[in-house]
Amino acid sequence: MDQNIRRTDVTNKVYGKMDQGSMSLYLNKDIIGKIRFTNQGNLYEMGEGFEFEGDKIYRQDSNSAPEARSQQQLVDDCEFGWC
Numbered sequence: 001m002d003q004n005i006r007r008t009d010v011t012n013k014v015y016g017k018m019d020q021g022s023m024s025l026y027l028n029k030d031i032i033g034k035i036r037f038t039n040q041g042n043l044y045e046m047g048e049g050f051e052f053e054g055d056k057i058y059r060q061d062s063n064s065a066p067e068a069r070s071q072q073q074l075v076d077d078c079e080f081g082w083c
Contacts, residue, residue: 007051007058014057025057033057 014032016023025033025046033046044052049060 006061008061009056010050010059011056027059032059 010027014025014027016025016035021037023035023037024031025035027050031047032050033044033052036043036045046052046057051058051060
């Protein structure tokens, strides 16, 4: 795993909704993945930035060290990254 990426366990914050033989996974109101139920077992399809490992769901977070932030941020007080 990249040293600049940390994982946060979000398992307890994820909920599912059944949808025609599969379950869509949500974190807050955002869909983050899907579980497809098959005769061979469950298939976990996670969205970008999320992973399933050992019965837990993780969100990948960028390193929040001050030096990493200062290298990526071009404008001070820019909270949304688009200014």
